Amino acid sequence: MSRMxxxxxxxxxxxxxxxxxxxxxxxxxxxxxxxxxxxEWYLKKEAKSTSNRGKLVRFLASAAACLVICISAVGLMDHxxxxxxxxxxxxxxxxxxxxxxxxxSANGENADGEVILGDMDLKGTDLDVALNAIIGSMVQHxxxxxxxxxxxxxxxxxxxxxxxxxxxxISTELNANLASFLGxxxxxxxxxxxxxxxxxxxxxYEITPGKALLLQRLxxxxxxxxxxxxxxxxxxxxxxYLKQSGVDVRNYVHCTGxxxxxxxxxxxxxxxxxxxxDPDDVEDEDDEGDEDEDDADDIDEDEDEEDESxxxxxxxxDVDSTxxxxxDxxxEEEDND
Numbered sequence: 001m002s003r004m005x006x007x008x009x010x011x012x013x014x015x016x017x018x019x020x021x022x023x024x025x026x027x028x029x030x031x032x033x034x035x036x037x038x039x040e041w042y043l044k045k046e047a048k049s050t051s052n053r054g055k056l057v058r059f060l061a062s063a064a065a066c067l068v069i070c071i072s073a074v075g076l077m078d079h080x081x082x083x084x085x086x087x088x089x090x091x092x093x094x095x096x097x098x099x100x101x102x103x104x105s106a107n108g109e110n111a112d113g114e115v116i117l118g119d120m121d122l123k124g125t126d127l128d129v130a131l132n133a134i135i136g137s138m139v140q141h142x143x144x145x146x147x148x149x150x151x152x153x154x155x156x157x158x159x160x161x162x163x164x165x166x167x168x169x170i171s172t173e174l175n176a177n178l179a180s181f182l183g184x185x186x187x188x189x190x191x192x193x194x195x196x197x198x199x200x201x202x203x204x205y206e207i208t209p210g211k212a213l214l215l216q217r218l219x220x221x222x223x224x225x226x227x228x229x230x231x232x233x234x235x236x237x238x239x240x241y242l243k244q245s246g247v248d249v250r251n252y253v254h255c256t257g258x259x260x261x262x263x264x265x266x267x268x269x270x271x272x273x274x275x276x277x278d279p280d281d282v283e284d285e286d287d288e289g290d291e292d293e294d295d296a297d298d299i300d301e302d303e304d305e306e307d308e309s310x311x312x313x314x315x316x317x318d319v320d321s322t323x324x325x326x327x328d329x330x331x332e333e334e335d336n337d
Contacts, residue, residue, distance in 0.1 A: 078102065083157035083166055084194065085127070086208035089143050089150070090234035091116045093134060094208060101127040106134075110206035115141060128173050135177040143234075149178055149185035150235040152253070154192045154210020163191045167254075175257045186257040188235070188249065190214065205231035217252055218242070 082099040086092070092109035093116060106122040108114035116137045122130045138144040144151075151174055157163040167189045178185025192198070194209040201212040205228070212231075219227045225245065230238060239249050239260060250260065 079104065083155060083162060085166070085170060086152075086154040086156070086192070086210035087134065088152040088154070088208050088211040088235060089138060089148070091138060091143055092206065092208045092211065093117065095122070095127070095130060097127055103127060103130045106130065109202065109208050112143065116143070127170070131170065131173050132177055135174065135181060139181045144178070144182065144185075146182060148234060148236040149182050149258075150239060151178070151185070151187050152211055152214065152235050153187055153189040154208060154213070155189070156192050156194050156209070160191070167191065171256045178257065184258050186255060186260060188253040188255055190253045207231055214252060218247065218249075222247055 078098055078100065080098060081096050081104055083097055085095040085097060086109075087095075091112035093113045094105075094107045094109055096104040096106075098104055103122045103125050106117055106120070108117050116134060118137065120133055120137070122133065125133075135144065153167065153170055153174060155163045155166045155170070157166065171187045171189050174187045175185065178187075190210065190213070192210045192213045198209040198212045198216070201207075201216070202209045205212070207215075215227055215230050218230065219225050222245070225242075225247070230241070233241060242249050243260075249255075
């Protein structure tokens with residue numbers, strides 16, 4: 001091929017290539033370009049898969065965190081005090097419970113209360129189980145019996161409705177326990193807000209803040225009552241003393257179970273029974289017995305006298321004297337003739 005032919009062919013090829021290529025270089029160069037990081041620019045499928053896996057991991061991590069928070073919240077609620085229950089008979093006991101009525105702690109407020117709890121570990125038990133154990137221990141140790149079967153229940157909770165529901169619930173449980181152990185009983189219940197003043201009084205007189213509140217109200221409205229004297233009385237004796245003083249405790253607390261008048265009648269009957277068994281009375285009965293024996297002897301003597309008066313020999317003598325009288329009459333008649 002000649003040199004001219006090669007030049008013409010190259011010329012035609014350049015012209016054809018130029019016509020086939022669009023003129024857009026300037027437009028391409030003006031487009032913004034994102035800077036590549038790693039291998040994303042050529043591993044698009046792998047990048048998409050990795051992104052989905054990351055979303056799943058993040059979702060599972062969030063769910064796990066929520067689960068941990070929920071479990072922690074439930075755990076905190078189980079260990080958080082929701083209400084405090086006070087029981088006074090003569091022993092005084094305090095129970096702290098959570099919102100699920102589980103016992104968080106049980107403490108004796110005085111020496112008798114510590115005796116009642118003894119070695120019992122009530123932490124974590126249901127409230128009804130703890131109440132049954134405490135009442136059973138009071139009966140076993142003689143603090144509750146046929147003559148003394150009255151309990152003061154006080155409930156302390158920031159939620160008034162919660163306190164009201166607890167009072168009704170626990171009163172029912174306590175009455176059932178008293179009926180089971182003793183046949184019957186009485187429960188006095190009230191709500192209380194344990195202020196620092198009440199706690200100080202409770203510590204001073206070795207009672208619960210609930211009983212401290214009741215005595216405070218009683219002495220404020222009845223100045224003739226002595227706070228210290230009332231604090232030393234068990235609940236049965238306290239109610240009886242108030243009645244003698246003209247004060248009805250039902251004006252200060254709610255009462256369920258046996259009527260308090262029936263309780264007083266039972267106490268009076270027991271007092272009469274104790275008086276009947278008094279040794280002095282027994283000696284008086286012996287003296288009366290001796291007097292009865294003396295009276296019996298007197299009666300026997302009277303009977304002997306009556307027997308002597310009815311002696312047949314005496315009757316015969318009377319008959320003989322009558323016959324003599326008849327003979328005298330006959331003699332007189334003959335003389336007259």
